[in-house]
Amino acid sequence: MSDAHLPFDTAFLDRLADVAIGTGLNLQPGQQLVLTGAAETLPLVRRIAVAAYKAGASVVTPILSDEEITRARYMHGHYECFDAAPAWLFAGMGQAYEANAARLHVSSENPMALSDMDPAKVGRASKANAIAYKPALEKISSFAINWSIISYPGRAWAKLVFPDLSDDEAQAALAKALFAASRVDVPDPVAAWAEHNAALATRRDWLNEQDFAALHFTGSGTDLTVGLADGHLWSGGAAKAKNGITCNPNIPTEEVFTTPHAARVNGTARASKPLSHQGSLIENIEVTFENGRITKASASRGEEVFRKLIATDDGAARLGEVALVPHASPISESGLLFYNTLYDENAACHIALGQCYKDCLIDADGISDEALDARGGNSSLIHVDWMIGSAETDIDGITQNGDRVAVFRAGNWTD
Amino acid sequence: MSDAHLPFDTAFLDRLADVAIGTGLNLQPGQQLVLTGAAETLPLVRRIAVAAYKAGASVVTPILSDEEITRARYMHGHYECFDAAPAWLFAGMGQAYEANAARLHVSSENPMALSDMDPAKVGRASKANAIAYKPALEKISSFAINWSIISYPGRAWAKLVFPDLSDDEAQAALAKALFAASRVDVPDPVAAWAEHNAALATRRDWLNEQDFAALHFTGSGTDLTVGLADGHLWSGGAAKAKNGITCNPNIPTEEVFTTPHAARVNGTARASKPLSHQGSLIENIEVTFENGRITKASASRGEEVFRKLIATDDGAARLGEVALVPHASPISESGLLFYNTLYDENAACHIALGQCYKDCLIDADGISDEALDARGGNSSLIHVDWMIGSAETDIDGITQNGDRVAVFRAGNWTD
Numbered sequence A, B: 001m002s003d004a005h006l007p008f009d010t011a012f013l014d015r016l017a018d019v020a021i022g023t024g025l026n027l028q029p030g031q032q033l034v035l036t037g038a039a040e041t042l043p044l045v046r047r048i049a050v051a052a053y054k055a056g057a058s059v060v061t062p063i064l065s066d067e068e069i070t071r072a073r074y075m076h077g078h079y080e081c082f083d084a085a086p087a088w089l090f091a092g093m094g095q096a097y098e099a100n101a102a103r104l105h106v107s108s109e110n111p112m113a114l115s116d117m118d119p120a121k122v123g124r125a126s127k128a129n130a131i132a133y134k135p136a137l138e139k140i141s142s143f144a145i146n147w148s149i150i151s152y153p154g155r156a157w158a159k160l161v162f163p164d165l166s167d168d169e170a171q172a173a174l175a176k177a178l179f180a181a182s183r184v185d186v187p188d189p190v191a192a193w194a195e196h197n198a199a200l201a202t203r204r205d206w207l208n209e210q211d212f213a214a215l216h217f218t219g220s221g222t223d224l225t226v227g228l229a230d231g232h233l234w235s236g237g238a239a240k241a242k243n244g245i246t247c248n249p250n251i252p253t254e255e256v257f258t259t260p261h262a263a264r265v266n267g268t269a270r271a272s273k274p275l276s277h278q279g280s281l282i283e284n285i286e287v288t289f290e291n292g293r294i295t296k297a298s299a300s301r302g303e304e305v306f307r308k309l310i311a312t313d314d315g316a317a318r319l320g321e322v323a324l325v326p327h328a329s330p331i332s333e334s335g336l337l338f339y340n341t342l343y344d345e346n347a348a349c350h351i352a353l354g355q356c357y358k359d360c361l362i363d364a365d366g367i368s369d370e371a372l373d374a375r376g377g378n379s380s381l382i383h384v385d386w387m388i389g390s391a392e393t394d395i396d397g398i399t400q401n402g403d404r405v406a407v408f409r410a411g412n413w414t415d
Ligand SMILES: [Zn+2]
Pocket: A255, A257, A321, A323, A345, A350, A385
């Protein structure tokens, strides 16, 4: 398992590891690190471990998955076993975050890994995992600790993005795209990230000043009014976790985002890109919202998976996030479809079904479920982003007085 | 990470996976499986996952380590961080075993992985890990659940065993030796294991009938009287865990073993093979026991690691296991030194420092620490086996009346 076989310059992995530990996590001396990813990502995971220990990590614990092992369950597992989950591992992770461990995920997954498996088994296993993972996820979604996600060019994923290239050429091409989007192909990645974070902060601060009541999206089959939660807060780029550490949860990130009002979303939305969800591809989603809830849903592919997803619980059919990304973002301009939410959501305006980020609400620390609900914050076992933005997207901000302010025209910020 | 590069016939991995799940664990439908090993062992781990799911496992969770990541800590970690441990992961494992998960470890470690690292750091980290792992280990050492260990021919390990061969040749040679010792190179591995288990049971039952007060080992620099615990029980081969499942904790296994009396060991013992302990090699150990405790210790290599080991706690300088293995065992007859306790301990009579197996005591279920102590059962954070048997080993059993019964002569059973 040496690096000799990799069809790209591994110096970029060293820089990506430094960005992950420095900019992504801003890992502090004495912190433990829970490091998740596929075994295929070891060339990067090893470099991240080195960077973490140099930064003073006390223990780095890799939790490595493997696509073949995951598939083996759906191929050979007994039917009655799909409601089980490794609750013990998720409980342990929750305990780690409780004790202020940082969390980094290296994303390299083949978005199609489970597309040929029985959707009923996938749905049951996903729900069981979501229930068991909830306490640990809560530490992440409430931003209790510094966390981040970065990507590695996995070979199966690369072949999906570049089906006409050879295995090696595809992995090299995906590597080039990921390194560029992650800003590690410039002479000083850390300085590039500081500049980019400052630009995102300017957008975020302007939106917070406006305090819009709602956003109205039109274009490409979407005509959707997204009410915003009472006392919503916009986030974007670097942000301070509750443990006091300022980190960048997504590498790359191009979005500013906030918490919509779970009962004030009306109209129709059409997905502008396919959604890759837990190994299945869902294409051409079209939904109708009435008073926050999806009342009609269809998809040209993966409709059953999508229907199961929004039936997970009551909050799964309501919004927990709305995010603005200009069509001129570098990821969008690459023209590539990554079949990976971390990338595709940073190429287009998007909405997320399910759990909201409490961090995107003023004074929501320790808020009760009832109070969260009253302000419009959605609760769910899921949080799934999908893309509605395109070169045709127009967005108006609707002020608390009902006035309209142009925010996006033809896919980009108006200024 | 395909199997194409492996320099041995992977059909043996399929059979080893079947032996691990069938004979080793006897995994039952609905059980979860905690599956630990190095990332390098994925070709076997994947097959084990398939065999486990076919047997009805509900969830198989691989926890994969990596030598480079482990080494990164000792090379780059800050000095003040070596008393930390991933307590959250071990707590999770304990919770899994509490819920009746089975546990399988795939051993492939390079015994020299940490030999060039600072022994002070290695000692501190080992102790921190031992303390954090204790509750989970207790489920294993008390035989609460079905568990097993098998081996995979790791490349660095293979080069240590076969230093004069090329990388591929060495791995092929180690693979051949491991497959033979694990009885997967015969037409019907499961039948071969049933026959072998029956032979071990005959030895075990004879020793239990004798109810010796002590064993007296002589030969090759050893002259040691090992008193046995009051109401000790001999074990060997397949055994029934407290969850009711009969399993083979070690694949391979050639030993019958019991619990010595922690205060009744006297004389001198000299190691007949090097001991590989957590990445360091300890050679030519010589110790003197007085009333159960080591009062003098030396080693020609790794003496500092050995001294730290026996200073872990009070029980670390006392015995928790004594085991009989004939010099004529297949592993011994291979003539190879494996630098791996699972193999070398099954080539020679051995003793273990540290924690005793409560399962090797009559009526010890839920026994209090005081009662265990009164019967001679040792307690410690460690359990480390090392080899004292050779072709010259004679063993007398000393009966409760003080009579002597010949048990071993010239390294083998007298009958
Ligand atoms: Zn988003």
